[in-house]
Amino acid sequence: MFKSFxxxxxxxxxxxxxxxxxxxxxxxxxxxxxxxxxxxxxxxPDGNYRVTVELGCKKFxxxxxxxxxxxxxxxENEVTKKGETKSVSFLVNKRTPEIPxxxxxxxxxxxxxxxxxxxxxxxxxTGDRQAVTEVTIxxxxxxxxxFLCGNSTVVDQPxxxxxxxxxxxxxxxxxxxxxxxxxxxxxxxxxxISVGRLEKALSMMKEGDYIIMExxxxxxxxxxxxxxxxxxxxxxxxxxxDEARARGAQPIFITPTQRxxxxxxxxxxxxxxxxxxxxxxxxxxxxxxxxxxxxxxxELFETMGVExxxxxxxxxxxxxxxxxxxxxADNTHFNPYxxxxxxxxxxxGLLAKGIGFTKYLRTEFPRGYSPLQPDDPDAFHWVPSHSTxxxxxxxx
Numbered sequence: 040m041f042k043s044f045x046x047x048x049x050x051x052x053x054x055x056x057x058x059x060x061x062x063x064x065x066x067x068x069x070x071x072x073x074x075x076x077x078x079x080x081x082x083x084p085d086g087n088y089r090v091t092v093e094l095g096c097k098k099f100x101x102x103x104x105x106x107x108x109x110x111x112x113x114x115e116n117e118v119t120k121k122g123e124t125k126s127v128s129f130l131v132n133k134r135t136p137e138i139p140x141x142x143x144x145x146x147x148x149x150x151x152x153x154x155x156x157x158x159x160x161x162x163x164x165t166g167d168r169q170a171v172t173e174v175t176i177x178x179x180x181x182x183x184x185x186f187l188c189g190n191s192t193v194v195d196q197p198x199x200x201x202x203x204x205x206x207x208x209x210x211x212x213x214x215x216x217x218x219x220x221x222x223x224x225x226x227x228x229x230x231x232i233s234v235g236r237l238e239k240a241l242s243m244m245k246e247g248d249y250i251i252m253e254x255x256x257x258x259x260x261x262x263x264x265x266x267x268x269x270x271x272x273x274x275x276x277x278x279x280x281d282e283a284r285a286r287g288a289q290p291i292f293i294t295p296t297q298r299x300x301x302x303x304x305x306x307x308x309x310x311x312x313x314x315x316x317x318x319x320x321x322x323x324x325x326x327x328x329x330x331x332x333x334x335x336x337x338e339l340f341e342t343m344g345v346e347x348x349x350x351x352x353x354x355x356x357x358x359x360x361x362x363x364x365x366x367x368a369d370n371t372h373f374n375p376y377x378x379x380x381x382x383x384x385x386x387x388g389l390l391a392k393g394i395g396f397t398k399y400l401r402t403e404f405p406r407g408y409s410p411l412q413p414d415d416p417d418a419f420h421w422v423p424s425h426s427t428x429x430x431x432x433x434x435x
Contacts, residue, residue, distance in 0.1 A: 063177035068164075072096050072172065076165035076425060081176055083160050085134045085243070087184060087217040090162065093173040095124035101170025104422045106163045107131045108154045109195035110202070111220065112210045116420055119170055129209070130182055130217035133160040138235060139242050145234040147223065147433075153197055155220070165422050183396055184217045186240045186288075188231055188279065189253040191224035191372055191432040192296045192381075198428035200353055200360070200367070202375040204296075207382035215399040219243065225433030227261060228254040228275035237279065246287030249396060252279050253332065255295035255314035256371070257434045268317035276321045291394065292322045294333035296381060299352050299370035301345050307337045330388035332381070339380060339410035350416040351377030353431075363429050371435050375421040376414075383408045 064081055071077050073096070092114060094103055100121045105114035113129040136144040136156055146156055154161040164171050187193055193205040205220045212218070221236050231237055231254070240250065258272045265271045276292070283290045294315040300308040315333045322329040340348050353369040373381065387408050390397045400406075 063175055066174045066176075067172070068174060069172050071164075072170055073099065073168060076163065076169070079162040079164065079174055080159040082158050083133055083176070083178075085137075086132075087179045087182060087219075088131050088133060088160055089128055089175075089177050089179045089214055090131055090160075091126060091128040091175040091177075092171055093124065093126055093175075094170055095119040095122070095172065096170040097122050099168065099170070102167040103164070103169045103171060104166040105171070106165075106206075106424065108133070108161055109197045109206065109220075110163065110424050111195050111206045111218075115210055116166065116422070124172075128214040129212075130179055130214050131160060131162075132184065132217050132219035134219070134239070134243070136235075136239070138239050142235060142238070144236055144239045147225075150223065155195055155197075163424060165424070167422065179214075179217070182215055182217050184219050184243065184245070184248045185396060186244065186248065186250040187218060187220040187222055187253075188237065188240065188250060189222040189293075190226050190256050191222075191434040192256060193220070193222035193253050194224055194432075195220045195222075196224075196372075196378075196432065198426045199423045200355060200374045200427070201432060202373055202378035204373075204378050204382040204385055207375075207378045208385055210379075210382070211386055211401055211404040212396075213399045213401055216396045222253075223433075225257060226254075227258040227272075228252070228279070229258070229261070229271050232275055232278060237282065241282055241286060244283070244286045244288050248286075248288040249291060249394070250279065250283045250288050251291045251293060252276065253293040253295060255311050255318065259312050259314050260435075268313035269320070272314060273317050273321050276318060277325065280321075280325045280327060289395070290325075290327050291389075291392075292318050292327055292329040293385065293388075294318050294329065294331050296332055297336040297340055299340060299348050301340075305341065305345055307340055328392045328394060330385060330392065332384060332388065335384040335388060335410045336381060339384060339413055342411050342413060347416075350374075351380060360427050360429060367429060369431055372432055375423075376416050376419045379419065379421075380410075380413050383414075384410050 101119040103117045187205045195206040280290045298310050355367045
């Protein structure tokens with residue numbers, strides 16, 4: 040294993056606790072213009088926050104990328120001409136493991152170091168030549184929240200070269216909707232409930248919110264009494280539905296992403312057993328919208344081909360990253376390009392189902408995107424974060 044985390048060598052704006060009754064924090068970052076990257080940490084209570092970023096510089100043209108918490112993408116390679124200014128806003132969910140009324144989420148040991156679960160709202164500001172002069176942070180209590188529940192294919196992956204669609208989908212939505220990604224590598228639908236992740240989401244949920252579930256990768260490996268696609272898996276999914284509806288939220292199912300498993304004719308092999316069909320069965324019985332990502336990613340990967348899909352998964356020769364002595368060849372987990380393409384699949388699937396919060400899509404989202412016509416990986420420009428880890432995430 041090799042892990043590198045260049046913490047705050049460029050710049051860090053670290054503010055004190057959010058004062059009682061305070062409505063906003065305004066952070067001047069003029070002194071950090073042009074630095075390679077830096078982090079902004081603001082200690083705030085749990086909740087959703089509107090972040091407004093002022094872009095541009097009088098002295099040079101800029102290209103800025105902004106991610107939040109565990110590399111959740113919000114501003115992507117935003118170009119400003121010399122002297123030009125732009126204001127971009129988005130909503131960030133910040134949380135801790137504590138559950139109101141007592142108890143806490145039993146997060147994994149590695150998660151204790153993640154920005155997703157600490158006391159701070161964290162922004163990572165980078166780019167080919169970042170140009171951010173000011174950041175304003177203020178609470179938002181009105182916008183709907185979309186809770187994401189799932190495993191390593193959904194989670195906000197903390198390190199390069201790993202990524203998941205849950206941390207990319209935020210790129211395409213305005214500051215009228217907030218995403219709360221509760222997913223974690225290795226989780227099943229039932230363990231997500233048993234460790235308190237669903238309870239934490241429910242404690243933050245309000246009428247008009249949404250909850251999206253994508254499970255199946257790890258559930259199929261459960262062998263304890265009562266396990267099975269139409270047994271504890273279906274029961275757990277029904278629990279999500281009942282609890283969400285009791286709070287006035289809309290449940291949405293997403294079938295699991297395909298693995299990179301081809302047969303001799305270049306077709307994707309089925310590796311999920313009855314689990315996608317079981318999810319469809321529960322969705323139909325409960326009258327829930329379902330996005331068939333299982334089918335969409337089959338189309339996507341078969342279009343890319345056996346060799347082409349290596350560009351979407353974590354397949355890298357030895358010495359691609361510092362200290363990486365052996366090749367990486369993971370056929371389950373995505374790199375940033377792959378996660379980006381799958382986030383587009385999810386988004387067009389939500390659009391096709393007429394899900395309410397898709398009215399908050401940014402105008403630049405390519406509504407005609409199809410998994411049969413994926414983006415050229417050579418045209419995908421990703422400014423990497425400064426935390427890398429070659430250890431494979433939990434789950435397969």
